[in-house]
Amino acid sequence: MSMLERAEAAERAMSEELDRTVVKSVIYVSGDRDPRVPLTRPDNGKLVMMGQDPRLPRMPERPTLLDFFKYRFGPANHLMQSARLAQKNGVAEKLVLACLLHDIGIAGFIRGDHGYWAAQLLEPYVDEEVSWAIRYHQALRFFPDESVGYAYPQMYTKLFGADYEPDPYIQRDYAYAREHKWYMSARLICVNDLYAFDPNVKVELEEFTDVVGRHFRQPKEGLGWDASPSAHMWRTIMMPTKYL
Ligand SMILES: [Fe+2]
Ligand SMILES: [Fe+2]
Numbered sequence: 001m002s003m004l005e006r007a008e009a010a011e012r013a014m015s016e017e018l019d020r021t022v023v024k025s026v027i028y029v030s031g032d033r034d035p036r037v038p039l040t041r042p043d044n045g046k047l048v049m050m051g052q053d054p055r056l057p058r059m060p061e062r063p064t065l066l067d068f069f070k071y072r073f074g075p076a077n078h079l080m081q082s083a084r085l086a087q088k089n090g091v092a093e094k095l096v097l098a099c100l101l102h103d104i105g106i107a108g109f110i111r112g113d114h115g116y117w118a119a120q121l122l123e124p125y126v127d128e129e130v131s132w133a134i135r136y137h138q139a140l141r142f143f144p145d146e147s148v149g150y151a152y153p154q155m156y157t158k159l160f161g162a163d164y165e166p167d168p169y170i171q172r173d174y175a176y177a178r179e180h181k182w183y184m185s186a187r188l189i190c191v192n193d194l195y196a197f198d199p200n201v202k203v204e205l206e207e208f209t210d211v212v213g214r215h216f217r218q219p220k221e222g223l224g225w226d227a228s229p230s231a232h233m234w235r236t237i238m239m240p241t242k243y244l
Contacts, residue, residue, distance in 0.1 A: 041146030124228035
């Protein structure tokens with residue numbers, strides 16, 4: 001058996017232990033598999049997954065933003081420490097929220113183009129400047145601005161190689177953001193974006209309850225169950241293995 005076949009057999013075994021069959025979306029497995037090959041549904045007589053996956057912690061009926069942090073996002077240390085640093089640097093409160101949320105694309109959804117995904121997730125619920133700053137922090141990250149002491153991250157050289165050139169669309173979006181009235185808001189996310197956080201510093205999510213309460217419009221139906229233009233994206237984070 002090839003590695004891929006072994007992985008698929010393990011998946012099948014796991015899926016057979018569940019009451020419902022899980023068929024993953026193409027995007028989760030593309031690359032490991034050829035996306036042109038149809039994903040087949042195992043013919044095991046079971047119903048397919050059409051709700052919350054029992055392998056995941058169950059989300060409350062009307063989930064809040066903080067519930068997504070607790071039940072669906074990876075460790076939020078990077079985000080909380082960035083937000084705390086922004087607070088310490090006297091950044092305006094709504095931009096502290098931007099720092100707290102700037103990488104939720106990575107923490108809970110899709111890595112590639114994470115700034116764009118996070119902005120879209122958040123747009124219906126935050127001030128326009130907040131989602132704008134989150135969208136453009138991604139492009140700005142690659143370009144130094146000495147006026148605020150922001151250098152090209154050494155970590156990027158390590159991650160992408162010394163000769164890495166950002167894609168043309170990132171260069172285009174940087175040039176656009178550079179001339180925008182909210183440029184500094186996106187830049188402040190980069191300035192307070194901490195890579196090397198101190199493992200001894202403990203930050204609790206609850207520290208930001210008030211900031212979130214004042215600057216995030218929590219839908220009363222619960223995030224995902226409202227009718228906003230990005231509600232379906234929150235539902236996908238809540239139920240990533242839903243068949244349809
Ligand atoms: Fe980021
Ligand atoms: Fe970040």
